[in-house]
Amino acid sequence: MNDNYICETNYIHKDVINEIKSKLTEPKQHLQLAEIFNILGDPTRIKIFQILSISEVCVCDLAALINLSQSAISHQLRFLRQANVVNYRKEGKIVYYALRDEKMKKVIDYGVKYLNEK
Amino acid sequence: MNDNYICETNYIHKDVINEIKSKLTEPKQHLQLAEIFNILGDPTRIKIFQILSISEVCVCDLAALINLSQSAISHQLRFLRQANVVNYRKEGKIVYYALRDEKMKKVIDYGVKYLNEK
């Protein structure tokens, strides 16, 4: 960013700025929050969440339900695994995925509530 | 997508598939949900939300608080305006931005709750 030009009379409202600064503790929280919401910020992943919140499902069934290639689903599942929001269990060739817990589902439910309040 | 090869014995579990399909009404909800969460899936925008949920703030102060160029902030504000989640009011040269309502803040609060439960 460019400190030279922008807002030379920087801090137009120093009092407001300072009040806000004092209230904004936890300097890294916005990064964690963005990370969480970013997980949910994709239609395919939301669909996966919606499906898994109904039932444990295998990769092939997920692909069929979402109408995407198995590869695409597998890539998204890897993403969700690395984000620690899904569990999986192997049964022979088949791998069943499930939500790790109800927390993420609750966040989505709040999104639904948001839509309905609109 | 490729219908030729993947999962020739498609629908490994037809009963599960059908049960899920019957429960997944509202075929476009996942798109709307992804859109909402996508708005929150960026650190800069989350910061803007955090600040605006404390107080109405002008563009220049936002830039100073977030430590980004005025231009970058303006672009993000345009995004948020088009997403109908912020209001703004002009006072001479200065433009003050505010949250349109509390709904989005509540969604973020749920994200915070998620983090704390971790």
Next chain:
DNA sequence: ATTACATATGAGCAATTATTCATGCGTTGT
């Protein structure tokens, strides 16, 4: 053993994204 199947993964690609830079627009003060 060989073949078929379910899933995982790396490479490649097109589309999207967040920022910077340059500039334009409207308002204020001189």
Next chain:
DNA sequence: ACAACGCATGAATAATTGCTCATATGTAAT
């Protein structure tokens, strides 16, 4: 009238993303 300031915006760019394609891995069946 003119300069300075706050903000908006278009173009350009680098980084990220979500998918496809090809292929690898492990399991099951013949």
